[in-house]
Amino acid sequence: MNSIVYLLIQLLVILLVAPFVNGLIKKVKALSQKRKGASVLQMYFDLYKLVKKKPVVSNISSWIFHVTPYIVFATALAAALLVPVSTKILPPQIPGDFIMVVSILALGRFFLMIAALDTASTFGGMGSSREAMISALIEPSILISMFTVALISRSTSLPQIMETVQKVGLPLAHPVYIMVGLALLIIILAETCRIPVDDPATHLELTMVHEAMILEYSGRHLALLEYGAAVKQLVFMTLFVNILIPQDQMIGFMGLGALILSLLIYLLKVILLALAMGIIEVNTVKLKLFSIPNLAALSFILAFLGVLQFLILGGKHV
Amino acid sequence: MELYVRNLFLMSVLLYVLGAAASALIYFFRKPDKTGMTGSFLVNAFCIVASGLGGAAAVAKILFAVNPLELINLSSAIPFISLEMNLDNLSAFFVLALSVLVFSVSIYSIGYLSHYNGKRNIGLFNLLYTMFILAMIGVLTSANTVCFYIFWEAMSLFSYFLVVFEAEKEENTKAGTVYIVMTHIATALLLIGFVIIYSYTKSFALNANTMAIPGIVKNIVFVLFLIGFGTKAGVIPLHIWLPHAHPAAPSNVSALMSGIMIKTAIYGLVRFVLCYLGIQNTWWGIVILILGVLSAVLGVAYALMEHNIKRLLAFHSVENIGIILIGLGVSFIAFAQHHQIVGGLALTAALLHTFNHTLFKGGLFLGAGAIQYAAHTKNIEDLGGLIKTMPLTALFVLCFSLAISAIVPFNGFVSEWLTYQSLFANILPEHIGLNFLAVLAVAALALTGALAAACFVKLFGISFLGLPRSEQAAKAQDVPATMTLGMGILAALCLGIGLFPLTMIKLLDKVVFSVGGGSIYGQLQGGFMLAYYPLTISVNSISPLAFILALGAIILLALIVIRIVGGKYIERRYGTWDCGFEALNSRMQYSATGFSKPIKIVFRALFRPVRKTIVEGDSMYHPESIMYSTTVTSIFEDYLYEPLYRALLRFSKRTKFRVQTGSIHNYLLYIFALVLLLMLYNRFA
Structure with missing residues (x-):
């Protein structure tokens, strides 16, 4: 019973909130440019429109091109099921930990990268090649930063980690978590294809990464890919907010009310993070491709410093 | 029974x-x-x-x-x-x-x-x-060790003959020479180790009691075994024969060599160091762990730069041996400190990865053989579009690629997950230095996984997808059914072990237990779900089966929703966007070199790329042809083996005329001196 409720909540929250977050970030960018911008709900309309459109498929492509959108979307959502949005309702055991989440997302990325090569388009190859580089650079820092929080809670399972950090009080005031938090922030920017790593608004080949990979897609395929990207973005944001700003320990009671309250606070945190990401995006410039290693290295060093601090200080609970 | x-x-x-x-x-x-x-x-x-x-x-x-x-x-x-x-x-x-x-x-x-x-x-x-x-x-x-030695030598010789089976190609005989020299140096070291042990135990039997051997001698023997077996396994920096020998051999032999022959070295390490010698010092494990990390990262990095499919796969063998050694190193460390459960877990991880690597690397070499059979080339740059002519081979190679990149739901993920868990479990508060190493190993594993995925996107994407890049690739025909079947069995096993890892782990647990590791099976629960419960209260578990079911359900749901909202699926087939110029051709696609170039630039300190551009034609602005080639420097061959080789040559040139004078009297003198020495040794020792 618990498991079913958990699954339903995860599915509903992630699916409903993900496009909204995208709209919110776009809105922040528009407002900063003194534009009115599209509605925050624009992405829902876009998805609807795209699903209705007849897709154009390259005549060079194979079945890889057709299955990829489904796999990308399904892997993002499957990964989302393993990252609890609220700790107020948890199944007895979640069959997967953060290593699995990384691996699941890698499955989606693998297909996205080969699908980009499937159409024989130069853009696809370019995006795929760049994505390969960026993901290789960012992966160690994801593992190390998550490993650090896992060490503190002596478990690699995400619900366990989230429950442990609730006992820390204010993790963001703790040196280990500060490092991990900063590392995660860079990871989020890189994994969700945002400035300074990639530019979601561009269609210039010099700067494209994610957009180049999905260039040949249209119609329902594109809808799935866009939706998948939004879900993946929310997965990383959830990871960030629920580990670094835990809130469920403040709710002193149990039951349905606590769950709703917890979800509302979660929503608030996500909105705040989205606003912050929008502001970061407005205030930074896109790095040139070969400066991304520096950013990734920074993220890795921060994560590594985090784990070193934990190992030396034994940073249990403050 | x-x-x-x-x-x-x-x-x-x-x-x-x-x-x-x-x-x-x-x-x-x-x-x-x-x-x-x-x-x-x-x-x-x-x-x-x-x-x-x-x-x-x-x-x-x-x-x-x-x-x-x-x-x-x-x-x-x-x-x-x-x-x-x-x-x-x-x-x-x-x-x-x-x-x-x-x-x-x-x-x-x-x-x-x-x-x-x-x-x-x-x-x-x-x-x-x-x-x-x-x-x-x-x-x-x-x-017994004599028996082992004889079979080991036979294995090396028969594989050598198979490597040079197509002896009319010069590179094959060269590869064979590098291989036989390296493997004999290794065998010589093993033999010295066996003899040293014999001098203490007076027995060649593998169940002889080695307790009486002094610590310092054990250390020496360990180093001999490590170098000896390490060479066979292809551990960096002893790996140089591997990328030569594997491509030279026929593909079915490459599959055996990479799939199982190099694993006999892993068997050797477990058998001779763990069971026979007994783990004596923590540093043994640490050395193996460091070698593992080095091999994993450098192996995959060099693989990315290769465009010969079989050389690429050979470097991936180096990488995977590295991953196995990370597990083995952790288990040796844990055994040295009497953490039998952690040791058992790490050994399970290492052995499971050994088995998994046998499956997917064997399969990949078979796939490479199929490509070569169909398109008559090993060069990725000449391939493309093969998914249309050989759909099943493409599917199986895709499975192997996902497995080797440690992606769910294939078997590679399970063993790497166990390796991560063993590293995680090995981080105990009392050993700060070891902990740093474990964290670095985690980072290295993550980097290795991502680079391996990049490499296999390249291999699969460039050779099977897009447009054919050469005549041969365009004319390729599907391979015989038996070849497809051979690959299919391995692919099915990769998926099977990935989905039901517990079946293998149950088997492995008995193996690990029999060599002195703690049983982890007692800590596993959940039927077909793999759930490893660490020693503390926390709950870590993965279930690839649950994942694949969820994936299927989500895809089904998406299909239904899209069908309801968007109606029946009608697609329009059209050419790929060619920027509005002439029709797209195969030369406009990304090449394998282009694909891996960003990574080459990022790690240029390691690769030291050398590029050559030859421009032909009189006019600077309208050249008739441009040849561009780029190679990476192999630091181990250039900076380690070349100087060594040259020094050896110099030395033998110098001694040639003084020692080997060609006069039979001198030789008789040598023999006499040696006999005298031996007699004196026997008298006084």
Whole structure:
């Protein structure tokens, strides 16, 4: 019973909130440019429109091109099921930990990268090649930063980690978590294809990464890919907010009310993070491709410093 | 029960011997063409049945027989030499890996060898092939070091002959020379180690008591074994023979060499260091862990720069040996500190990865062979679009690629997950230095996984997708069904172990327990779900099966929703966007070089790329042709082996005329001096 409720909540929250977050970030960018911008709900309309459109498929492509959108979307959502949005309702055991989440997302990325090569388009190859580089650079820092929080809670399972950090009080005031938090922030920017790593608004080949990979897609395929990207973005944001700003320990009671309250606070945190990401995006410039290693290295060093601090200080609970 | 297992196993060995005898007959009395193929089919059929029986015997041994089985015990008139073969759990596990691989490779070979038809003596090939398998079985079951040494040498020699089987190509003979030299240096070190141990225990038996050996001697022997086995395994910096030898051998042999022969070195390390010598110091494990990290990262990095499929795969073998060694190193560290459970977990991870690597790397080499069979090239840059002509091969290679990149739901993920867990469990508050190492190993594993994925996107994407980049690739035709079947079996096993890892872990647990590791199976729960409960209260678990079910459900749901909202699926086929210029052609696609270029630039300090541009034509602005080539520097060959080789040459040049004067009197003097020395040594020592 618990498991079913958990699954339903995860599915509903992630699916409903993900496009909204995208709209919110776009809105922040528009407002900063003194534009009115599209509605925050624009992405829902876009998805609807795209699903209705007849897709154009390259005549060079194979079945890889057709299955990829489904796999990308399904892997993002499957990964989302393993990252609890609220700790107020948890199944007895979640069959997967953060290593699995990384691996699941890698499955989606693998297909996205080969699908980009499937159409024989130069853009696809370019995006795929760049994505390969960026993901290789960012992966160690994801593992190390998550490993650090896992060490503190002596478990690699995400619900366990989230429950442990609730006992820390204010993790963001703790040196280990500060490092991990900063590392995660860079990871989020890189994994969700945002400035300074990639530019979601561009269609210039010099700067494209994610957009180049999905260039040949249209119609329902594109809808799935866009939706998948939004879900993946929310997965990383959830990871960030629920580990670094835990809130469920403040709710002193149990039951349905606590769950709703917890979800509302979660929503608030996500909105705040989205606003912050929008502001970061407005205030930074896109790095040139070969400066991304520096950013990734920074993220890795921060994560590594985090784990070193934990190992030396034994940073249990403050 | 034990008698049945023994007989089953001996029957399998007998069938291999029959296969070898049959191929020898075909070799000597061959008629051109037709009989060669029939004979080859027969020999491969022998191998298929033999490996089936051998695999069954191995599983039965592990599951039902507790004590080691004595297979053969023949003493001979020559002192010290007796043929003793035992099958214990550890041997049985490796025999299982060998049998599974031989089973599918032999099926594959039926079709694959047809391209030698009329060109080469297939009887000779089959003879070498079966003898190679027999030698490996001998290595895995030997019960004394002399026996082990003889089989080890036989294994090296038969594989050498197979590497130079296509001897008319100069690069093959060169590769063979590098291989045989490296492997003999290694074997010599092993022999020294065996003799040192003998001088203390006065016995060659593998169950001899080595407690009495002093610590310092044990350390020396460990280093000898590490270098000896490390060379065979292809550990960096002893790996240089691997990327030469694997591409030279026929693909079915490459599959065996990479799939199981280099694993005999892992077997050797477990057998001789863990079981025979006993872990004495923590630094043994630390050295292995560091070597593992180095091999994993550098192996995959060099693989990314390769465009010859088989060389690329050879470097991935180096990488995967590195991952296995990370697990092995952690287990040795844990055993040295008497953490039997952590040690057991890490050893399980290492052995499971060994098995998994046998499956997917064997499969990948078979895939490379299929590509070569169909398109007559090993160069990725000349391939493309093969998914349309060989759809099943493409599907299987995709499975292997996902497995080797440690992606769910394939087997590679499970063993890497266990490796992560063992690193995680090994981080104990009391050893700060070790903890740093473990964290670095985690980072290295993550980097390795991501780079491996990049590399296999390149391999799969460039060779199977897009437009064909050459005539041959465009004209490629699908391979015989037996070849596809051989790959299909391995792909199914990769997925099967990935989805139901507990079946393998149950088997492995008995193996690990028999070599002194703590049983982790007691801590596993949940039927078909893999759930490893660490020692603390926390709950870590993964379930690839649950994931794949969820994935299926989500896809189904998405399909239904899209169908309802968007209506029936109608697509419009149109050309790929060509920027509005002329029609797209295959030269506009990304090449493998282009694909890996960003990574090359990022790690340029490691690769030291050299580029050459040759412009032809009179005008600077309108050149007739531009040739661009780029290569990476192999630092180990250029900075380690080249100077070493040159120094050796210099040294031998200098001594040539002083020591080897060519005068028989001098040589007699040497012999006399040596005899005198030996007598004196015997008198006083």
